[in-house]
Structures are given as structure tokens and as C-alpha cells.
Amino acid sequence: MSNVICFDIGGTFIKYGVINQDGSLCFKDKTPTPKKDIQQILPMIIMEKLDALQREWSISAISISSCGLVDREAGIVLYSNNIPGYTGMNFKEALSPLTNLPIFVENDVKCGCMGEMWKGALQGKKDAVFLTLGTGIGGTILVNGKILNGSSNLAGELGHTVIVNNGRSCSCGRKGCFERYASTSALVQDYIREMRRRGFPVNSISGEEIVQLVYKQEPGALKVYLKFVHYLSQGLANIIHLLNPESIIIGGGIAEQNEQLIQDVNKEIEKEAMSMYLNNNIISSAVLGNQAGLFGACYNALVRLNVQVNSTT
């Protein structure tokens, strides 16, 4: 039995765990992401957890799911704006002198997609798209059962396709990007703006809380939600026309366990996309929640090690 120690590096927490080739999560925990000196401290954290967990399990590989743009071959984080000082983190260079285990690094959205392919909503799907709604919109494209990497491993930045001509400025330098209108952050900012306009200022609120207000028919929340659903459907219809997927899976806190949003988007998409592209409920939600990254990291390592991957559970 092959066991992989997996790390999911995010802006707030590092989630980690041991997963075996049958897809069983043997152990999981999390630790806060260091706020400074990340490039020095992170390899120490990884080695400390490895030493402790190796006493209980025989570990065959270290696999890392990381936020930001990742060079999967070199094991380097090319760019990240989530964690100060993280850009340039070279996992292979930092960890190779400390361990003989093989080390794999992949972007967290791609790991999320692989997790859903192995154990979640993308099982058995060949042509599909995995989107995560959060601060931005992350995307991974599945073509004929394989993740599309592109010529320099950067394919799938669906959040940076323009849906509003000359619209809101985006961190990528363009104006009117999909993620500036249909990410969870966009919904939150639109709600805060709307409530200020209505004379009921709100300082902070989560996307999930806004959705709860929509269920209660709160007029401000309802107004921004309907616009959000429209923008989301517009961007999804572009993806559907471009790629003709059998399914688009949406992850991120706001989309998971939110049947209403998924239903509303499926309905709105009927107005946006040509009917021959649509099957019954082409949009559905991811199911693994915040564990998708860990499962995907394990899957990535097993596939690259040519280990038989089972999905009995």
C-alpha cells in the first residue's frame, strides 16, 4: 500500500494529511501559514510533519498543492499574491537535501480538479471544467480525461476572460474580467456597495452569509445575487461555447452545498448558451469541499509514480 503525505498550502492555513492509494484519508490536520520568512519556515514545517507521520505510516512521496502559478516540473511557485514572500519558493531545491522521497508540486485548483476526478463530482467525466469561486475564479480544463496544461503549464485562467467591455480593473491588467464580477469577492464587494447606497452600511460579510440573506428575500442581497448569477452564467456560457464540456463543476465555499445557486445558474444559462450545448443541469457543485486539494495532491503523486490508483471508497 502506497501512502502519500500531502500538503495544501493556502493563504491562511497549511492543511496536511496522509492518504493511501485506495483514497482513504488516514490522518489530517492543519497549521497556520507563516506570516513571514515563508521560504525558510515552510520546508521546516514539512519536514517536521513528515518525521512525525513517518513513525506511523510508511510514506512513498511528498505531494504539495499550492496556491499561485506553479512550475510543476521544477517544483517552483512562479507567482503568488496570497502569501507575502512566497513567489519563487523552490520546493524541490529546499526539500531534496533533507529527504530521499520524491516531491511533487502542483497548483491548488488543478489539485482540486484531480481530487474531484478521483473521488468526487468529476468521476468518470472526460470533457469537463472545474471552476473555483473565491477571491478570484480559478479554472482547470479536462480534455478527454486529461488536464489541459498548455504550452507553459498556464492553461485554464478562465477568471481572466473579459465579460464586460471596458469594465472593472483587474489585477491581471485587463478590464472587465470574469472574476471581477462573478467571484465570491465580487459578490461581497457588490453587496457592501449596494448596502452603502441604501443607507445601511455593512463593513464585512461572507459570500455564504449573503446567500443566507437571499434565502430570506433581503432586497439588497437579492438584487446583487441576481446580477451575480447573470454574470456567472455569462462567463460559463462562454466556456460552454468554447469547450463543449459535458459538465462544469463549481467549487468554493459559496457554491458547495448550495443547490439553489446551482439551479439558478442552470436556469440562467438556458438564456445565454445555445441549447444544443446544454444537457440536463450542465452545472453542478463540487463535493469534496476543502479536502479536494489534499486528495488531488495524492492522486497527482500516485499517477506520476505510476502507482495503481484505486477508488473503492
Ligand SMILES: [Zn+2]
Ligand atoms: Zn483579469
